[in-house]
Amino acid sequence: MTLVLAEGKQFSLQPTGSYAVVAITKHGVELARNLHSTFPQTDLFYMTKFERGDETERNITLFEGNVRMLLPSLFQSYKGIVMIISLGAVVRMIAPLLKDKKTDPAVVVIDDKGNHVISVLSGHLGGANELTKELADHLNATPVITTASDVQKTIPVDLFGRKFGWVWDSAEKLTPVSASVVNEEPVAIVQESGERNWWNYNKPLPSHLTVYETMEEAIHAKPKAALLVTHRLLSNEEQQLLHNGVLYRPKVIALGIGCNRGTSLDEIEQVIQKTLEELKFSIKSVKAICSIDLKKDEEGLVALAKKYQWDFTYYTPEQLNSVNIETPSDTVFKYTGAYAVSEPAARLYSGADSLVITKKKSGNVTLSVALISH
Structure with a gap:
């Protein structure tokens, strides 16, 4: 299939994978074709001038025109977008499409030689950080991840317990609580139910993160922030921990x-x-x-x-x-x-x-x- 890109035109895409891979240069296309054939759940898009003749057979989509006009359709259709395009160009192209981190797809950039894989957008909730690590392993490249909790190897507040199916009661305090965690302020953790093996690093829990047996102990400690894991509805007294806290609901x-x-x-x-x-x-x-x-x-x-x-x-x-x-x-x-x-x-x-x-x-x-x- 060949798409002729036009200003303001939306394309109805039928994804076969979760991730779109986009390339616009000769070397980028070569890298993208190899990635498409070896990395699962990818659909490939590149310019018609690099056509090889096997695109229909390999279910590769060709396009003519500015790649920027393809992006709105990709944003709506894919869980993640892998762009073998310069980082600056990608930032400029995606800027008008951004809504919020709960709905934007993951965006990952790979340089033309496949030396670096960069997490650009929706690192945690959208899965760009994890995708970056997987692609870097696959390409034997260097992953570039700048999210503070990943770099510091501490609890990612917006992903805490996600692999177990935990959900937040409210996302309102995710940002300030995340700030308390990465800025090494006293943070209380109280877990009444749910999976216990949530600490995944080969080092002790950082000293500013303290696990308390009860909500009462945590309240008495007067932490700057709190991570609470329970199936219970909190009492009025316990809710004071949510002044700067996130309440997680484990599936129990x-x-x-x-x-x-x-x-x-x-x-x-x-x-x-x-x-x-x-x-x-x-x-x-x-x-x-x-x-x-x-x-x-x-x-x-x-x-x-x-x-x-x-x-x-x-x-x-x-x-x-x-x-x-x-x-x-x-x-x-x-x-x-x-x-x-x-x-x-x-x-x-x-x-x-x-x-x-x-x-x-x-x-x-x-x-x-x-x-x-x-």
């Missing part, structure tokens, strides 16, 4: 669910929301819903999992019956072949010895709540 809640056939998404959702509010648990910490395999096509459950992007795991009656439960039901067994659904499903998924809620019946829904321990 498993919901075992049984329901009558045809139970609506709204009814199931309302039971879950009310139950979690009563427990003072955050719905953002839910990892999965679990049930019996008879319910794998239950529309309300399928829609719920899709809406919240939760895992939806189901078990056979034999698997459910292998779990010791508190209140087996002959009636449930008669209709499902299992003596219970929500309780053993939650136990199987979470591996928990005891449940937060063993079984709660509300209308057409039966709910069990478990915490996944790490």
Whole structure:
């Protein structure tokens, strides 16, 4: 395919990979073609004057005109853009397209000889720093990363726990808390739940980062900033730590669910929301819903999992019956072949010895709540 670039014209692209590789020079095209053939998930774009004749066969897109006019379409279509173009030119070209770090794609620049790979835009949230390291390893080049937390090998506040699926309650304090971390101000870390192996460096935790056992201890220490990891809703007193703090929600809640056939998404959702509010648990910490395999096509459950992007795991009656439960039901067994659904499903998924809620019946829904321990 050949694109004729024109001012103000948007192109409908159909990506086959996650990353676009763009080149505009003879040596850059050679490097880009090698990268395209060996680095996964890349789509290649270069100028028609460097056409080799095998572009259609290799699914390479050619273009005529100023590459700057191609960039709006690439920004909308790809997770990351790798540009084998001078850094200054790239900065000028992408400047009008920038929105914010939560939505801008990763942009990485490689020099014409492949000596340096430079993280330019969306280093953390967009993944440019990680992509830079991968490309540099692939090309045996030098990675250039200027993000302070990476250079100092400390906690990247905006990525803390991301590999485990942790999410922030709010992004409001990411920037000032990041500043406290990299400027070596006293920072409190309190973790009540979630994965514990988040420190990935071959050195001790920096002395200005202190792990406290409880929120109360952290409040008493009066840190400049705080990183809080919990599935709980904070009390009014604990919320003072969020004056300059970030609250992370680890994925630690498993919901075992049984329901009558045809139970609506709204009814199931309302039971879950009310139950979690009563427990003072955050719905953002839910990892999965679990049930019996008879319910794998239950529309309300399928829609719920899709809406919240939760895992939806189901078990056979034999698997459910292998779990010791508190209140087996002959009636449930008669209709499902299992003596219970929500309780053993939650136990199987979470591996928990005891449940937060063993079984709660509300209308057409039966709910069990478990915490996944790490």
